[in-house]
Amino acid sequence: MIEKPFYRPRRLRKNHILRDLVKETYLSKNDLIYPIFIAEKENIKEEINSMPEIYRQSIDYAMEEINNAKEKGIKSFLLFGIPNNKDDIASSAYDDEGVIQKSLRKIKKNIKDIVLITDVCNCEYTSHGHCGIIKNNDVDNDSTLDLLVKTSLSHARAGADIIAPSDMMDGRIFNIRKALNENGFENIPIMSYSAKFSSFFYGPFREAAQSNPSFGDRKTYQIDYRNSNEAVFESKLDIEEGADIIMVKPALSYCDIIYKIKQELKRPLAAYNVSGEYSMVKAASSKGWVDENKLVLEILYSIKRAGADMIITYHAYKIADYIE
Numbered sequence: 203m204i205e206k207p208f209y210r211p212r213r214l215r216k217n218h219i220l221r222d223l224v225k226e227t228y229l230s231k232n233d234l235i236y237p238i239f240i241a242e243k244e245n246i247k248e249e250i251n252s253m254p255e256i257y258r259q260s261i262d263y264a265m266e267e268i269n270n271a272k273e274k275g276i277k278s279f280l281l282f283g284i285p286n287n288k289d290d291i292a293s294s295a296y297d298d299e300g301v302i303q304k305s306l307r308k309i310k311k312n313i314k315d316i317v318l319i320t321d322v323c324n325c326e327y328t329s330h331g332h333c334g335i336i337k338n339n340d341v342d343n344d345s346t347l348d349l350l351v352k353t354s355l356s357h358a359r360a361g362a363d364i365i366a367p368s369d370m371m372d373g374r375i376f377n378i379r380k381a382l383n384e385n386g387f388e389n390i391p392i393m394s395y396s397a398k399f400s401s402f403f404y405g406p407f408r409e410a411a412q413s414n415p416s417f418g419d420r421k422t423y424q425i426d427y428r429n430s431n432e433a434v435f436e437s438k439l440d441i442e443e444g445a446d447i448i449m450v451k452p453a454l455s456y457c458d459i460i461y462k463i464k465q466e467l468k469r470p471l472a473a474y475n476v477s478g479e480y481s482m483v484k485a486a487s488s489k490g491w492v493d494e495n496k497l498v499l500e501i502l503y504s505i506k507r508a509g510a511d512m513i514i515t516y517h518a519y520k521i522a523d524y525i526e
């Protein structure tokens with residue numbers, strides 16, 4: 203004769219109303235940030251091969267997409283620029299007439315009640331595709347800081363709501379914070395890509411932003427994926443240097459890092475559900491192997507459950523129809 207169980211966790215799973223009553227994790231459209239690739243070229247809207255339904259598009263089309271996303275309830279956007287001209291010193295990154303600067307002014311003028319976050323880095327703007335100035339075949343930290351400060355100030359002048367440096371140079375948050383403060387932008391928050399790993403999940407993004415390094419890799423500045431204490435240390439440093447929001451990138455294979463950083467630092471935390479994570483879902487669903495929407499919800503909930511407060515995701519636009 204079997205013993206009847208005394209504890210029955212299944213009691214609270216009996217129907218969806220009960221399950222909703224006891225759910226521990228919340229996901230809302232307020233948590234999502236939608237990345238947008240803006241090309242300086244006029245009149246183009248090209249779908250990115252490895253990222254179905256994501257476009258490289260000129261400012262007007264980008265505005266249209268932001269408007270449509272806003273109507274669905276997405277309010278925060280992360281902007282990446284694809285300039286017409288690239289050179290060794292990324293000069294179009296900090297040009298007040300650069301693609302992001304022009305876009306910021308135009309979007310701000312035409313669309314209200316949204317938050318525009320700008321990615322600050324050099325790799326989309328350098329001819330060699332690295333995130334900074336090259337010296338001795340490697341990215342030179344300190345001379346790159348100067349470019350990052352110039353780009354941040356230029357974005358702030360053009361109307362950015364949040365500055366998001368993604369380069370992983372040492373000391374950049376301190377220098378950007380100081381420059382923003384000294385130039386009357388003390389109220390503009392910094393979202394730091396504080397724990398950005400050297401990852402193969404970025405492949406499709408590099409096609410999108412045309413930022414593949416022409417030699418070497420980014421291992422001398424991005425974190426080794428075998429480490430987690432280092433990610434906590436990097437994030438702690440960025441908070442001390444003045445970051446308002448910290449970030450873990452990628453997200454899905456790094457939920458342990460999200461959990462650890464949230465537990466230890468207890469600061470606003472973003473997770474970047476990156477291009478490779480997006481493309482894997484799209485590829486499998488296009489073959490009919492998975493249910494895309496259900497899988498995306500599970501992924502986004504997992505990232506929130508790990509401890510992220512907000513998620514940067516290419517799924518934002520589509521999944522907005524399925525969450526509150």
Ligand SMILES: [Zn+2]
Pocket residue numbers: 323324325326332333368369
């Ligand atoms: Zn970069």
